[in-house]
Amino acid sequence: xxxxxxxxxxxxxxxxxxxxxxxxxxxxxxxxxxxxxxxxxxxxxxxxxxxxxxxxxxxxxxxxxxxxxxxxxxxxxxxxxxxxxxxxxxxxxxxxxxxxxxxxxxxxxxxxxxxxxxxxxxxxxxxxxxxxxxxxxxxxxxxxxxxxxxxxxxxxxxxxxxxxxxxxxxxxxxxxxxxxx
Amino acid sequence: xxxxxxxxxxxxxxxxxxxxxxxxxxxxxxxxxxxxxxxxxxxxxxxxxxxxxxxxxxxxxxxxxxxxxxxxxxxxxxxxxxxxxxxxxxxxxxxxxxxxxxxxxxxxxxxxxxxxxxxxxxxxxxxxxxxxxxxxxxxxxxxxxxxxxxxxxxxxxxxxxxxxxxxxxxxxxxxxxxxxx
Numbered sequence: 001x002x003x004x005x006x007x008x009x010x011x012x013x014x015x016x017x018x019x020x021x022x023x024x025x026x027x028x029x030x031x032x033x034x035x036x037x038x039x040x041x042x043x044x045x046x047x048x049x050x051x052x053x054x055x056x057x058x059x060x061x062x063x064x065x066x067x068x069x070x071x072x073x074x075x076x077x078x079x080x081x082x083x084x085x086x087x088x089x090x091x092x093x094x095x096x097x098x099x100x101x102x103x104x105x106x107x108x109x110x111x112x113x114x115x116x117x118x119x120x121x122x123x124x125x126x127x128x129x130x131x132x133x134x135x136x137x138x139x140x141x142x143x144x145x146x147x148x149x150x151x152x153x154x155x156x157x158x159x160x161x162x163x164x165x166x167x168x169x170x171x172x173x174x175x176x177x178x179x180x181x
Numbered sequence: 182x183x184x185x186x187x188x189x190x191x192x193x194x195x196x197x198x199x200x201x202x203x204x205x206x207x208x209x210x211x212x213x214x215x216x217x218x219x220x221x222x223x224x225x226x227x228x229x230x231x232x233x234x235x236x237x238x239x240x241x242x243x244x245x246x247x248x249x250x251x252x253x254x255x256x257x258x259x260x261x262x263x264x265x266x267x268x269x270x271x272x273x274x275x276x277x278x279x280x281x282x283x284x285x286x287x288x289x290x291x292x293x294x295x296x297x298x299x300x301x302x303x304x305x306x307x308x309x310x311x312x313x314x315x316x317x318x319x320x321x322x323x324x325x326x327x328x329x330x331x332x333x334x335x336x337x338x339x340x341x342x343x344x345x346x347x348x349x350x351x352x353x354x355x356x357x358x359x360x361x362x
Binding site for chain 1: 185186188189192193196197199200201202203204208209211212306309310312313315316317319320322323324326327329330331333334336337340343344345346347349350351352353354356358
């Protein structure tokens with residue numbers, strides 16, 4: 001548990017909004033607003049989902065874990081909760097909002113300054129049961145990566161016909177997607 | 182064929198080096214220098230592979246296609262050709278080199294300014310046979326995405342134990358990888 005290097009987790013969490021900003025801002029909507037078919041997300045939707053997580057998932061749950069331990073389960077997380085919040089916004093607005101919220105949440109995490117004994121403390125996940133603060137925080141970082149993985153797959157999907165026979169060599173086009181979004 | 186919007190392809194190709202730079206520069210080596218096991222790549226290796234593609238694959242093949250058509254097959258591409266070239270270099274050096282080479286190659290592509298009839302021209306791939314310039318150029322972009330997909334998977338792999346029960350919800354950890362690197 002204490003092997004978890006919080007500095008490494010924060011280093012990744014710090015970079016994701018800027019990386020998505022550089023990748024997606026002002027990119028043609030072919031790339032950012034197309035999805036992989038019915039009931040799937042576009043890159044735009046994924047940024048909205050990441051924002052929703054900043055508002056309702058990671059730091060709120062970390063605080064709840066430290067306050068209530070296992071006595072109270074985390075509230076449910078709405079995986080499509082971003083849809084209403086993103087309506088009428090541009091991708092540029094969402095990228096700005098994600099960067100701002102992430103920065104505020106990381107400031108709060110640094111202020112919390114959890115020690116090894118805090119990282120080992122347990123809360124209660126509604127589906128999994130006991131989870132440690134360390135598991136929650138590493139998942140925050142791995143969740144960024146699962147959505148970077150998803151965004152690269154969604155974008156590649158838009159070129160699946162255009163690449164012709166090369167599709168056999170492009171691993172991302174063989175990925176059916178493993179994410180619960 | 183002519184549906185291929187070259188502007189969209191160039192828009193993505195332009196952003197990849199900067200996105201990888203923001204994501205990877207100065208990140209702890211836990212993230213950047215670890216791989217997924219024997220004979221797999223680290224994020225560092227992937228950047229080296231992308232550099233090797235800039236030097237020997239995309240624009241050299243585009244020029245060859247336009248010069249020789251189907252009469253001469255593209256030379257082989259060494260998928261591990263980056264190993265020697267990357268030796269002794271830092272990730273920061275590789276990121277700089279990738280950005281510089283990509284920028285030069287996109288300048289060359291813009292100068293070439295291929296028209297719809299050029300995009301429909303065919304060359305000969307040693308494995309697939311006839312491929313069009315359009316397929317080659319869209320693959321250049323999709324190849325960036327296949328490796329962004331791979332990098333996010335490699336990095337997430339480093340946290341596969343740390344996340345505990347959350348691994349069930351993290352799609353990227355279910356991805357076995359589909360890439361021929």
